[in-house]
Amino acid sequence: MGTQYENHQVTLSVDYGVLPLLVRGNTYALEQVVLNLLSNAKYAVEKRAQAAGDDYRREIAVKTFTDGAQQRLEVLDNGVGIPESLRHRLFEPFFTTKPVNEG
Numbered sequence: 001m002g003t004q005y006e007n008h009q010v011t012l013s014v015d016y017g018v019l020p021l022l023v024r025g026n027t028y029a030l031e032q033v034v035l036n037l038l039s040n041a042k043y044a045v046e047k048r049a050q051a052a053g054d055d056y057r058r059e060i061a062v063k064t065f066t067d068g069a070q071q072r073l074e075v076l077d078n079g080v081g082i083p084e085s086l087r088h089r090l091f092e093p094f095f096t097t098k099p100v101n102e103g
Contacts, residue, residue, distance in 0.1 A: 010045055010058040017065040037075040038062070043098065044079020051080075 005012040023030065038060065045058035061076045082090070082097060089095045 005042065005060070008042065008046060008058070009049075010042060010060055013059070013061045015061070015063045017063065021064050021066065021071045023071055034062075034073065034075070041075055041077035041079060043102075044077050044081065047080045048078070 041060045045060060049056050049058055057078075059078045061074075063074045063076070065072050065074075086097060
């Protein structure tokens with residue numbers, strides 16, 4: 001996966017914090033969620049790069065940590081973001097902000 005990001009000039013940083021983080025659940029479903037978050041982050045930074053020009057630095061960060069009794073995973077990017085007016089729809093099945101044929 002690192003090569004895919006390097007080929008698109010995306011800086012991908014990973015901070016696993018204190019390991020191990022133990023999570024109960026379906027490994028494949030969790031993997032799919034993380035891959036989807038990374039794919040969306042890559043799309044967002046590429047869209048911002050189109051508008052910002054050559055000086056824009058594409059950045060994605062993955063961070064895991066413990067917050068009390070919860071295990072957390074964050075995927076952060078400096079891409080275009082999601083408009084405030086659409087954020088309430090984020091957990092709707094099949095919701096996307098991408099145009100047809102882009103995701």
